Amino acid sequence: NGEEETNKTMEQLENEFVDLATKEGIAMETINKMLGQLYIPPYRYDTLPDHLKHSNSAKKENVGRPSIGVTKKVSITLPEDIWSKIKSDIKDKDLKSMSAYFRELALTHFKEEA
Template structure:
């Protein structure tokens, strides 16, 4: 079964990373996978389920079977820009002259956003 899982992992990487395996098309690799799985005695239902798992996108990491979580394509932890904090949607009612002053302060301080302005206040 380890050979089947290894080939399944390669197929996943081919689908999501475009990694090529010995100049074979994905269809050829899928046929090779089905043949190997059948030779290893894997049930047809399981083979079909595993072929379906190839379409689970890497960002749905939690739904991947354990052996695919270790593929090159699976989502890596701590990818992307780190969070600056907690997002809270707020609506503030202020007189127009105060909003004008805030907009002027943002421009004068060369701040990029309203969030940057509020971070500057602390």
């Protein structure tokens, strides 16, 4: 999901920062303090330096889409002709993923039962 690439990029940026700061004569203790400020989680907002507290994004704890339920990984074996019909149905219903298809199928089924 690109996380490895992001981590590598972040590591490269951190290394470049340390190299530059060292060349500028900044003490390692100060460099470590500065790096520590980069990794402050949102729930530790009060530990941010004053010049960063103005940022609304620093206050956010919930990032991303809200959860709609519990994720369970499932593997289903079906004949190829059924998978073809499912793929066609996904296109017809303009759904974005296999997950969306099965979610809609399950929710519809259990609403009808209730």
